[in-house]
Amino acid sequence: MAKATSAAATNMLVQLSIPEPAHNPLVPAQDTLRLAEGVTIATRSDYLEVVEVLKAIKSKYNALEGQRQELKAPTLESGRRIDNFFAAPLDFLRRAEAICKRKLTAYDSAQEQLRITAQRQADETARKAQEKLQQQAQKAQAAGKVEKAEVLLERADAVVAPIIARETPKAAGLSSRENWYAECTDLAALVAAVAVGTAPLSLLMANDKVLGQQARSLKKDFVVPGVRVWMEKSLAAGRL
Numbered sequence: 001m002a003k004a005t006s007a008a009a010t011n012m013l014v015q016l017s018i019p020e021p022a023h024n025p026l027v028p029a030q031d032t033l034r035l036a037e038g039v040t041i042a043t044r045s046d047y048l049e050v051v052e053v054l055k056a057i058k059s060k061y062n063a064l065e066g067q068r069q070e071l072k073a074p075t076l077e078s079g080r081r082i083d084n085f086f087a088a089p090l091d092f093l094r095r096a097e098a099i100c101k102r103k104l105t106a107y108d109s110a111q112e113q114l115r116i117t118a119q120r121q122a123d124e125t126a127r128k129a130q131e132k133l134q135q136q137a138q139k140a141q142a143a144g145k146v147e148k149a150e151v152l153l154e155r156a157d158a159v160v161a162p163i164i165a166r167e168t169p170k171a172a173g174l175s176s177r178e179n180w181y182a183e184c185t186d187l188a189a190l191v192a193a194v195a196v197g198t199a200p201l202s203l204l205m206a207n208d209k210v211l212g213q214q215a216r217s218l219k220k221d222f223v224v225p226g227v228r229v230w231m232e233k234s235l236a237a238g239r240l
Contacts, residue, residue, distance in 0.1 A: 013085055014078040018071055025064055032057055051237075058237040108168065108176070115166040126161035133159065 036057065041047050137152035184190055193199035206227075214222050215229050222229050 014081055016074055016078055018074060021067065021071070028060075029064075032060065054235070054237045104174075111166050111168075115164050119161070119164040122161040122164055126159050130156045130159040 035053070039046075039050050039053060041050055133152050133156035137149045137156065140146075140149035140152060190199065190203060194201055194204055211227060214224075219231070220229070
């Protein structure tokens with residue numbers, strides 16, 4: 001038993017040993033933040049000095065980010081190995097689940113179709129019986145048998161087709177729900193419906209990606225009703 005336990009202990013999927021950096025970067029980073037908060041730019045010389053400070057900050061950031069990625073790389077690789085180990089069996093189980101669900105759904109659909117057919121037959125039988133009683137009532141009425149005609153009409157009104165129910169097998173842990181979907185098949189028609197008020201505006205969504213592309217391409221010449229176009233400047237700092 002001890003040998004089996006020992007063998008299992010050595011047969012590890014992944015084994016990680018990630019050393020902590022020798023120096024904690026928190027304090028130097030906080031000091032840099034305080035430095036940035038304290039700088040002021042009143043002259044051209046100040047501006048150029050802060051540019052150098054910015055470049056130094058960017059250099060420190062890139063070095064620290066590189067260290068973070070280097071330390072994290074083994075965990076990412078371990079995650080990939082774990083995912084690969086479980087990928088195939090999980091896929092088999094997902095496919096097996098989907099097959100069973102499809103077959104259960106097919107059975108339910110077939111049973112529902114049988115119920116619909118039976119209900120139509122019951123409705124038709126009731127309609128014919130009601131129609132026959134109504135015809136008999138008309139003949140009685142024509143023959144002057146008023147009371148008999150009234151009785152026949154009451155019997156005709158009382159004819160109701162039985163409700164055909166479908167008995168679904170009761171299975172613990174299994175439930176079903178209806179999923180309804182919709183898709184746009186004619187965008188122009190949908191837009192027109194929204195324009196005249198027969199469909200809500202919430203059914204439409206502006207394409208922010210295309211709007212951004214147009215703004216970058218046309219800049220200030222991009223003018224469209226209902227669209228705000230603006231420009232923001234940003235700075236890019238290189239390394240020291």
